[in-house]
Amino acid sequence: MNFDYTEEQTLLDNMVTSFVRDNYDWDTRCNIVKSEEGWKEENWKQFAELGLLGVPFDEVYGGLGGKSTDLMIVMEQFGKGLVVEPYLPTVILAGGLISKLGSEEQKNSIIPEIISGNVRCAFAYAEPQSRFDLNDVKTTAVLNGDDYVLNGFKSVVFGAGMASHLIISARTDGDQRSESGISLFIVDTKSDGLTLQNYPTIDEYRASEVIIENLKVSKDNVLGEVNMAYEAIEEIVDISTIAACSEAVGILQVLKDSTTEYCKNRKQFGQSIAKNQVIQHRLVDMMIEYEQAKSILYMAVTADLSNSDERKKAVSAAKARIGKAIKFVGESAIQLHGGMGVVDEYMVSHYFKRATMIGVLFGNTDYHMKRYMTLTQSGISSSDEAISVSVT
């Protein structure tokens, strides 16, 4: 039993840490998010040069064959710098789906292009009515000759505006909430029939609403088996959830450390406010929440993710618990910064906003609590169905 990084992981950690330190100081970051594009292509090129874009991919396609620990390392450091480039949407989410479901031909043509930085992808899955339910898909795909014709609407697609390709989930069979009958399609973002409404998010990342009207997709661009995409979607979203949790843990560390520093330096009534026990205990509780968040992340990262029951349980436990830590550490950080906490100019509010939005990403605390409970107590409970119906 050990929690140490291997030599390669330490190198990776150092590499991402130096990238953030050298390329992502606060002013630079502010300029990036204020720019029209909302990200910096130069940084993406550097990710490619550093090999970061290949971390999770198989060596056969030019990747590094990294595992969940490697992704945790990258995302934790990105969290510390609030890095906005669409690494999670492209490499982990869309890249994960392509690795999982793609044909040899698809993998050979797309993965090397992602690794070299030429192709960025986003995954369009959420819909206005679906909330966090991955099975709730109204967007339709109907076969017409050799093409599928897609119609529907996708919500809050992270990184779509920066992507050359979208992966879209659509219903090819079954009713709106059925797990079977969901298929995935890879499309060029410039295709006719696709309209992107791009916008900045509250935490200064970028997302898009995607309107799909009579979008023609060739049969060759179906990803995986028709009607059978649900399980893979759930698995890759789970893996991405661990990545999001890792980012959150990086952010929480910054919030905890910077708040502790701030309280040491801030003087009121002639002394540092950190001399007050009420402040000290709040800071200690922030530290405890941070450590507990990090611990449950380690639990998820070291769980047997190839076993789907264990994976789901571990991921939902981590997301629910970290969601609780985000709220406590984030809100405490703002409170203890006083007036400085609530202004846009000072960095703490930006970390708080990003952490809070990660709390929502891939399902919030309540959502994952319910999933965890269903997974752990289904053996005893006969009224789970009644309970899950009340999920909206």
Next chain:
Amino acid sequence: MDTAFSNEDLKFQSEIRDFIKTNYPQELRDSINSKRKLGKELSREDLTAWHKILGKHNGWSAPSWPKQYGGAEFTPTQKYIFEQECAKAECQYIMPFGINMVGPVIYTFGNEEQKAQHLPGILSGEVFWCQGYSEPGSGSDLASLKTSAVKEGDYYIVNGQKTWTTMAQYADWIFCLVRTNPEAEKPQQGISFLLIDMKTPGVTVRPIKLMDGTHEVNETWFDNVKVPIENLIGQENMGWTYAKFLLAHERSGIAGVARSKKAIERIKQIASSEMSYGEPLIQDPAFKAKIAAAELELSALEYTELRTLAKDSAGKGPGPESSLLKIKGTDIQQAVTELAMEAVGYYANPHLGTTLSNEYVGPDYATNLSGTYFNFRKASIYGGSNEIQRNIIAKMVLGL
């Protein structure tokens, strides 16, 4: 990062499991269970029987002690496995006062005679120890203690009062912090660490009843007690250093993760039998959510403990982070005792589940769950209150 057990660890695990299965006396389990349920005091034999069995087996009664002093010298992973298995099998826990507290102080700071005199009895469980730290006026502010020890010839004459002396009613020996120099510049500098035979004339033990009616703790009085100077540990007036060593040294298991896990399992069983709104309580969304929240907290704490253990085995030492284990561990223990009491509804009421004519009332599993809840309010207060633990983290970890 790797949390999987190695083949050796797995072999060790089954060795422990087999040993418990073969050697833990069923009568002991039955006797303790029935006394616990009825809120009856455990006897000295109940508390030490398992200790004595382990003491005869490769030093297993002292998982952390070095082999040279007769301990098992388990690796951190082995310690973790050992605790897990003992908790799963509901083995009586080993009293910490000898094994975890005074033992390490003796083999670290004691002289050869003291080691030879005391370590074997601690290991075997034949000698029962208790702790003389707190006083009526010295709780969190331990260094303000007043019990005095004045040297007269070959003896210290000890006068004063200790309190919260857990299980002093059974103890053969007590380790005490006493004031040997009232003139010292700082209160911490005038304290010494003395071992006192409880049979010495002038030592008096009076019980203190806790709010659940149990007798765990006592007042211990010292009236001109003559203690041979050979019973001084280390140097005179250096006791505070040894006291702090003792507090920080053995924190493994302080979080009680394995026992809380077992307790949650039990609550789930109870909540499957209890009904609410015409359905098993386990299906009540509010109750279910509370159980799940406790499970998540415990799962996080388990990994916090594993991280601490891993750091410990890398020789980096546990340090003040163990205060975190104490705070969170006791939080969860209290949450769990509360959930158990809550699960039985009205049957939290009957005191010890028995009528005035000694007949049982209510479901068997409900007996004394409320007593345990009330009893466990002690957990966030003892061993340095959770507020004091926060002060320690603030100072030692956050540098405030």
